[in-house]
């Protein structure tokens with residue numbers, strides 16, 4: 389026979405109500421106690437008790453008294469305080485790892501970047517991340533077991549099975565249970581997310597225009613990710629791989645098994661590959677001259693390519709234009725499939741070359757259905773190197789303030 393546990397139920401209700409109040413202020417911005425009572429349906433005395441508790445824990449802070457709400461009475465506004473907790477965030481890419489000790493908004497207190505000359509595979513990468521995250525967990529704890537609220541890991545790869553398993557071709561991870569491994573190591577909640585999604589989450593957090601209900605975020609990083617925002621939330625039902633849609637029927641073979649995938653013709657690697665091939669065939673004279681000026685030209689870099697284009701190398705400009713046109717074809721497909729109000733394009737290194745973005749936007753507008761194309765707004769995302777870290781911290785905050793993980 390099931391016997392109800394009255395103490396357990398009271399504690400559960402207490403948690404639920406604390407989260408109701410905290411998440412209301414977190415999501416809607418500063419609010420006063422009477423407004424919180426009205427929106428949550430909790431009694432004024434309950435709200436007073438809960439707010440007292442959250443103030444004591446530092447999760448809320450008073451910012452007022454600011455506004456005169458009633459005659460003769462000033463309502464004190466309460467604001468969410470992301471600095472109340474520390475978390476450790478990790479961003480794993482094939483050519484480097486960033487680790488940071490941050491608050492719940494992703495503001496870094498300590499951060500470190502480890503550049504890699506060659507990609508680390510499998511156990512080597514796992515050992516590196518474990519060591520660096522462990523160092524920051526110890527530093528953040530400062531001897532207190534509860535000093536760190538969680539670990540967030542952003543990764544260029546697929547994160548499957550409710551964020552439990554990681555599949556990454558570059559790291560050779562074929563279903564690595566990273567979450568379980570780190571939770572066993574550190575004894576705190578661990579959240580793993582794809583790094584295009586964390587960047588998208590960061591961008592969403594920067595705000596959208598009041599009328600924008602439907603926005604698509606395109607991330608040209610290792611691959612080309614596509615994330616859909618509906619009503620200021622990430623639409624979990626649409627997280628696609630735009631990079632593996634076909635834009636060239638007989639194009640270069642892709643590791644996914646297809647040919648002519650967008651990321652095979654629109655990426656820094658694709659531009660470098662085409663320039664190398666053109667140089668070998670006696671083309672790209674400006675680029676060849678630029679490299680001949682140096683005693684040791686070294687590996688061809690994207691900076692060399694951009695410089696040759698700036699100096700007027702028509703072959704190099706043609707390769708960059710073609711890269712932009714393929715991106716434009718991909719974006720036209722996005723417009724016709726989704727009819728979004730805005731497309732945010734994050735290009736990391738690739739879009740440091742403005743001509744690619746400008747060509748892509750013109751190509752997309754020319755190809756997409758007229759009414760859709762004339763209405764859509766384009767934005768080149770101004771995402772710094774810490775966006776993935778900040779995004780994972782924001783994801784982690786959402787997770788920590790869910791009922792199953794809330795430890796206050």
Ligand SMILES: [Zn+2]
Pocket residue numbers: 631632633642643644645646649
């Ligand atoms: Zn592919």
